[in-house]
Amino acid sequence: MKPKRKKLITTLLVAVAVIAVIAGLYLYAGKEPFIRTTLSGLTLGSLFFMVAAGLSLIFGLMDVLNFAHGALFMLGAYMGWQLYTNPTFIFGMLPTVTAFTCGVLVSPVIKPFLIRWELPEQWQKTLPKIAYVLAIVLLILAFLNFNIMELASTAMVAATTTMVGNPLAEITPQEPLAQFWYRPVLLIISGLLVAFASSKPGVKTEFAPKEDLLKKAVPSILLFALTIIATLFRESAPIAILLMNGNLRFLIAIFVAVAFGFMFGALIEITLIRPLYVRPFFIVLMTLGLSFVIRELVQLLWDPLAYQMVRPPLFAQSGKAASLLEWLQNGNATINISGVTFPTYRLFVILLGFLMFVIVTIIMTKSRLGMIIRAGVQDPQMVEALGINVKRVFTFVFAFGVALATLGGIGAGPFLPIQPLMGDQFQMLGFITVVIGGMGSYVGAFVGAIILGMGRAFGDYFALKLSLSPAVSEASTVIIMVIVLLIKPQGLFGKKE
Amino acid sequence: MVNRRDAIKKNKLVSSMKGEGTLLVLLVVLILFPFVMSFITGTGMNEGVTKFWQGQLIIFFIMAVFAMSYDLLMGFGGILSFGHAASFGGGAYTFALLMKHVVPPITHNYRITIGSVNITDAIVLIVVFLVVLLVSILIGLLFAATSIRLKGAYFAMLTLALGSAMHMLVKATDFHKWTGADEGLHGVPVPVWLNPTQNRLTVYFVSLAFLIICYLLMKRMVNSPTGRVIIANRENEDRMRMIGYNPVTYRTIAFVSASIFAGFAGALYSIWNTSATPTMVSAVMTVNALIITILGGMGTLVGAILGAAIMQVISQFFYTWFGARWPLVFGVLFILIVMFLPYGIIGTWRMKKHDLKQFFEQGKRIIAQKKTLNQEEEA
CATH class of the missing domain: 1.10.3470 (ABC transporter involved in vitamin B12 uptake, BtuC)
Incomplete structure (x- = not known):
């Protein structure tokens, strides 16, 4: 049989089977339970996809099993939630972070000059060491007496009081500018020292052309400007954010979570994972340790408690909307979908999941970067041989994957309890999703996530209806995975080994 | 020839014993531990700190x-x-x-x-x-x-x-x-x-x-x-x-x-x-x-x-x-170990042992050379 025809026939068969299963479930369960279960299955599926998409991309391109993905998902939820209810924390921390990064990012600008510097050999080794030590000392000095815990602890107040009244009541005072100013300055100097040390002054074997210096300076100049702005508006920005409309605030929260995820992911890749590409086995252990640290850090800052994020006003008003239009006008908490009452926020999660899938698809198929990524999944060596800076692509993909995870986190924030372990279950299911869909395939991740979500939802439904054990829905994931792996060991959409 | 082979065998035995020597000492310590502990603290074998x-x-x-x-x-x-x-x-x-x-x-x-x-x-x-x-x-x-x-x-x-x-x-x-x-x-x-x-x-x-x-x-x-x-x-x-x-x-x-x-x-x-x-x-x-x-x-x-x-x-x-x-400290420690001691404590020790030995032997040789030089000068 011709391979094309074979493919067509299998597609047809699968389509028929899927339709038959759906029809069977519909006939068996009846209209309303079917719609309700399907919708909750889709909600779960979108959440799984948000975790699995990043995992799948990262694994497909870099062969990195990211065990910190669940922790990063959780971190995204925390960051978004912080901006939503307690912007003091983020705005209080922002100047310090930008100041340090601005200093470090000077590195590509000064490197061409530093490596041409005539230095005796003994200084080539000792000078960076001295610079590192000085940088650490300055770092410690900059954070001395800086009360991070108090900035974070306002969140606990915010969580217990209702937001209906005056939201400004929870703002805690920050350090006045007259006291605060030296911290960013010290951090910039510290960052500059790190940049100085990492560009290896005097080492002749390093390579750095003196071209495009202005272009290379742009990020650090931008960050410098941002540092100044962030330092000046440190105290007023949280008030401005809290006075905003809740929906807008939520939008900003999503943006902040994604931006944070992207930058944090890039940071992790460059500092922790890049040195380990020569020993791939240890990357797994590194991410495992990282998840430990992130989880404990979050517990240190916000205590090991579960928080409830207040839903944005668009999803908060009581009452049932009859249609989509009515919901958008009134912001009801539930909506009527052909006779089924369904929470609007869950609908939003489904939309978010599908939107993410569309965005990922566009990036992967239409952009040059996406082409490089897909080519890299197929054959990384070839891509490298064609003269593409694979290192940078790796960093981008890791950062992008983490950003997807943090987006999932903030998306899940308003309807899951926000707690340090909220990502772990999703990480496990994300792994299974990736295995089902095939490593490195975002379409596979999407299909796998929906299958798993449906399995969960219908498992719960049948467990309730036929009075089976609730473990049925949990076990369904493993059963689905085993079946898929027995039929296609490389996953549904995976490449053949 | 036979003697030499015997010597090698003996050496092997000795070196294998050397490897296990620390473990044997540890074993003795572990066997004696409850008794010593109960003796020192004065508590019975089945109570308190022991x-x-x-x-x-x-x-x-x-x-x-x-x-x-x-x-x-x-x-x-x-x-x-x-x-x-x-x-x-x-x-x-x-x-x-x-x-x-x-x-x-x-x-x-x-x-x-x-x-x-x-x-x-x-x-x-x-x-x-x-x-x-x-x-x-x-x-x-x-x-x-x-x-x-x-x-x-x-x-x-x-x-x-x-x-x-x-x-x-x-x-x-x-x-x-x-x-x-x-x-x-x-x-x-x-x-x-x-x-x-x-x-x-x-x-x-x-x-x-x-x-x-x-x-x-x-x-x-x-x-x-x-x-x-x-x-x-x-x-x-x-x-x-x-x-x-x-x-x-x-x-x-x-x-x-x-x-x-x-x-x-x-x-x-x-x-x-x-x-x-x-x-x-x-x-x-x-x-x-x-x-x-x-x-x-x-x-x-x-x-x-x-x-x-x-x-x-x-x-x-x-x-x-x-x-x-404390897991935070532990996590940071773990990351540091993965970064800088990928072969773990024993693995790194085994790798560096040779270097250390060479370092000491070099030192010994230098000292011996100096000694001979001194002797020559004296002579």
Whole structure:
């Protein structure tokens, strides 16, 4: 049989089977339970996809099993939630972070000059060491007496009081500018020292052309400007954010979570994972340790408690909307979908999941970067041989994957309890999703996530209806995975080994 | 010639003794420990501080065996399994289930005696341990079966999923009557002479003996031809297949043996706790073993023992030093170890040992040269 025809026939068969299963479930369960279960299955599926998409991309391109993905998902939820209810924390921390990064990012600008510097050999080794030590000392000095815990602890107040009244009541005072100013300055100097040390002054074997210096300076100049702005508006920005409309605030929260995820992911890749590409086995252990640290850090800052994020006003008003239009006008908490009452926020999660899938698809198929990524999944060596800076692509993909995870986190924030372990279950299911869909395939991740979500939802439904054990829905994931792996060991959409 | 060969043999013997010398000293220390401790503190063998530290060491012995069995898989076989806790928990649950639900009716109704000595308990215990062995072998075979078709990350994921399936099975509410679901099995009836509260010293020596036996067995296994093939499987599977060994067979051997050791460790752990809880089957347990192995050094059995000791100390003292958030310090430490000491403590020591020796010898040579120079000058 011709391979094309074979493919067509299998597609047809699968389509028929899927339709038959759906029809069977519909006939068996009846209209309303079917719609309700399907919708909750889709909600779960979108959440799984948000975790699995990043995992799948990262694994497909870099062969990195990211065990910190669940922790990063959780971190995204925390960051978004912080901006939503307690912007003091983020705005209080922002100047310090930008100041340090601005200093470090000077590195590509000064490197061409530093490596041409005539230095005796003994200084080539000792000078960076001295610079590192000085940088650490300055770092410690900059954070001395800086009360991070108090900035974070306002969140606990915010969580217990209702937001209906005056939201400004929870703002805690920050350090006045007259006291605060030296911290960013010290951090910039510290960052500059790190940049100085990492560009290896005097080492002749390093390579750095003196071209495009202005272009290379742009990020650090931008960050410098941002540092100044962030330092000046440190105290007023949280008030401005809290006075905003809740929906807008939520939008900003999503943006902040994604931006944070992207930058944090890039940071992790460059500092922790890049040195380990020569020993791939240890990357797994590194991410495992990282998840430990992130989880404990979050517990240190916000205590090991579960928080409830207040839903944005668009999803908060009581009452049932009859249609989509009515919901958008009134912001009801539930909506009527052909006779089924369904929470609007869950609908939003489904939309978010599908939107993410569309965005990922566009990036992967239409952009040059996406082409490089897909080519890299197929054959990384070839891509490298064609003269593409694979290192940078790796960093981008890791950062992008983490950003997807943090987006999932903030998306899940308003309807899951926000707690340090909220990502772990999703990480496990994300792994299974990736295995089902095939490593490195975002379409596979999407299909796998929906299958798993449906399995969960219908498992719960049948467990309730036929009075089976609730473990049925949990076990369904493993059963689905085993079946898929027995039929296609490389996953549904995976490449053949 | 003969003399020389004898000398080499003797040297070999001496060097092998040297390797085990520290371990032998440690063994003597561990054997004497309860007595010395009770002598120093003036507390009885089965009370106070002495009893507490015996307990800590018992956990250390058991975790050391579990970590060694994991090392057998990961360090020697190059198999990254995230479901190894299934064997450990499987052993623990098998033991606890049998002791709690199957054994009491039997001992109640039947009695086996030799002359006038009642040996029912002993026979029953042996049979229970045989069943534990059987279950561990089956779990090992199950995991090995998955590794036939899958490799790399897929395999790691599947083991993770299989492990979590075990966890689900243990936690399933359907078997509440048998396994106690979320709470686990508590109050497992253990024979009086093995009861950790009444006769802790016996349990101490039993687990110490268990550790020694397992260490010797695993060492023998690693150094045997089979063990060599398992290590070769880690290094290059294709080449091994080309030479004519079947990788699947040897992977299965690695899995089954690791599973047996882990299963027995689990059974002993359930004796020590007189319970079997879902945590013993969860991924946390596997990750613990993984961390211990990395800490001490992959591919070294001694490393797993050392790592287990360090973990025990850390979990004892870090809480008092750093408060409730001690895992943060530990996590940072772990990241640093992965970054800068990838071969663990023992592995790095073994690598640097040679350099250090050379360094000292160079120093010696320089001193000797100076001496001869001085002598020449004097002359």
